Structure formats: C-alpha cells, structure tokens
Amino acid sequence: MITISGLHKYYGALHVLQGIDLSVEKGEVLSIIGSSGSGKSTLLYCINGLEPIQQGQVTVDGVDVHAKGTDINKLRQNMGMVFQQWNSFPHLTALENVALAPRIVRKKSRAEALDIAAKQLEHVGLADKLNVYPNALSGGQQQRLAIARALAMEPGYMLFDEATSALDPELVGEVLDTMRLLAEEGMTMICVTHEMSFARDVSDRVAYFHQGVMEEIGPPAQIFGDATSAHTRKFLANVR
C-alpha cells in the first residue's frame, strides 16, 4: 500500500505539489489526469524518491520513502517506473536491457537474469525481438521493452508517467494493451495518462490534478459522469 500524506513539493520558489493526501491499495489501478504542469510527473518522482520532498510523508508498505535511513535503491526495486520517453539502453540488446538490473541489482546469475528477461519480453509480446538493439525497434516496442525491464525486477507496484504520450498514434494501442494486461493480472498501478478511455475502462479510481492540488478523486463513473469540481468538468470537456 502506498500512502501519501500532507505532501508538499517545491522546485525553488515554485510550489508544485500543495498538500497531497492519497493512498493506493494493493491491487488497485489509479489513473491520474490533469493538464500539463499540474504536478503529475512530480508526484510519481516523489513516490519513488527520484525527487526529494519538503513536507509530508510518503510510505510504501509502511516504509517511509524520504526518511534518512531508508534504502531507496531497495525500495525502488519494488516499484517499476515507465516514463514518457522509453529510455532504452542503446548499447544493449532487448534481452540485455531487461536482464541488466536483475543481474547487477538483484545479483542473479547471468543465465537466470537472461531467463527472467526472456520471460518478461514474451510477457509484453516481444518474444521475437530478444537479440535486437533498441534502435531497430519502434517506439511502441521500445516502450513495451521499458515495461518488461521494469517488470523483470518483480515489482509490487508500477508507476506509469504518460507512457503513451510520445508515441505515434498508431502505436498507442499496443502499449495500452500491455498496461491493460498488467491491470488484469492484478498489478498495483498508478498511471498518469491522457488516455481517457484507459482511465475510464481500466482504473478503479481516477484522480484529477489541477495546479498542484488533487481536486477530485473517485471511481471513473463519478469523475467522468458526475464530477463535482468545475475544473474537472472543464478539463474533461476540453479533452473529449
């Protein structure tokens, strides 16, 4: 379970997150929507400790992410993250991309790591691309590679930061399908997304962010059908 309470985040004088309270249960899929610059990416970075916070607390399975003594590298192993840019390691084949972290972080043997990698690549539908270098893959394939790479650490949580926003429209579907598959398998997911159909159909809850504040959170039916906040309604009217 991820618990965020009273979270404030500043970039210099910019107050990017202004008191966020939110918790995500095991097995839940939460989608976060909101216009650009509202602090969605920053929230994900604060959850896995890629950005420090100034006030409040984030805990994952009871461990305080930002406490001094926390082994952040260990914590991140349990929390995969997929970014807007897929960031494949260009010097490694697809298989090696996925096997790297299990081998050096989890200290698996080479054979074991490659085995895990092959399984995860098959999982995301890239079984025929094991020995291909990333620059020979399409954006959609590279993004699925990034998902496999995160899954290879056998995380309990997955964070998606606009995983489909940088993709050509015809490649969005394959990545969303992979995310859907994970949701069906019971993965706990926080998905920052502009794909409203995904948010509506796949999530258990949807949160709307506006200028560093979580304006509204609830089941998709409530957010999409019966939003209480005027900002939410305006945002949804514009994206549709």
Added chain:
Amino acid sequence: MNDTLSFFSGFGPRDFLFLGEAALRTLWISVIAISIGTGMGVIFGWLLFEGKLLATLTLGPVLDVFRSVPLLIQLVLFYNFAPMVGLNLAPFGSGVVILAIYTAALVASVARGGFEAVGVPMRRASRSLGMSYWQDLRHVVMPIGMRAVFPAWVGVALGVMKDSALVSVLGYVELLKASQILITRTQQPLLILALAGAFYFALSYPISRYAARLEERWEQ
C-alpha cells in the same frame, strides 16, 4: 675501422631496424602515457561533470594550463625542475609523466562531454530500476557516454602519439630522435624523414581503422 667507415655511410638495412625499434619506443611511451592519461582524464572529466562548482573552480584552470602551454615547454620545464624537488626521472619517465598529464587534460573535457551526453531521463530510468549511483555510472552512463565521445578520444590519442615526438628533446630515442641521428650520419634527410613518416602512419592507421570498425559495430 669499420665503425669510422660507417660513420658517414649511407642508409642500410640495419638503420631500418634501428628506425623500427625507435617506432616501437614511440608506440610504447604513447601507449603508457595514453592509458594512464585516459584513466586520469575520465576521473577528472567525471569530477568536472559531477563536482560542478568546486571542480570547475580548481581543476578546470589547472587542466587549462596543461592544455594551453605547448607540450615542448612543459617537457623541458618538468625535466629540468623535477630533480629540484627530488624527482630524478629518466627522459622516458619524464616523458610519460608529462604526456600522461597532457593527455589527461585533453581527455577530461572529452570525457565530461560523454557524461553530459547521457541525459537526466536516462539516468532516472536506471535509478528507478533500483540501480545505485555507481551501478548507473558503471553500466549505463559510462558505456553510453564514452561511446558517444569515442571518436574524439581517438583523435586525442593519435594526436598524443604524434606529439610524443617532442620527448626527443629530452634525449629519449624514439622515432623522431632516431631519424635525426640517422640523418646526421647518412646525410639523407628526405629518405629518412619519409621513412619515419611512414612509420608514424603505420602506427596510426591500424588504430583509426580499428576505431572505425568499433564505431560501425556500435552503430547497429
């Protein structure tokens, strides 16, 4: 008798061997200096990249000095002043020290560029997998960044190998010094300089070919 005769004799097969040996000495001093200098340069480059203010204020200017003062002057100064501080180095040792520092100064800015070539998003991706700072550096940043600046590094290495000719002023008999000795004796400067040039080419060409092949392989 023979010795006096051969003092002013023409260029012979043994002289060719003599040049060949000198070429090996050029290669030897270059390989040592470039290896040490590259190791130091990558560390300096990392300090410049990571240490930001402190390194830029202290290390930066020092490296600038070594980059901008002509190598010949550095060599002569070091060779003559090192004994005063108790460092009694042979010409070879002095040459290695100065060539290595010179290489390090050049490689530092190349390497820094390599570190900078790997963007923050890439590093966030590897850190998000649970890699430590050092694991990220070793397995992601270095391979990607150093490949990006590899052509520039090859340029530095080939340049240093040619510049190693300057160590001849200290009396180390490498390719250039050997040529001068032979020219004095044979009075055939054109032939000998052409041969020396051919030896330098023979040393550089395989390196640039090999580098090009490596780059091609990384391209895929």
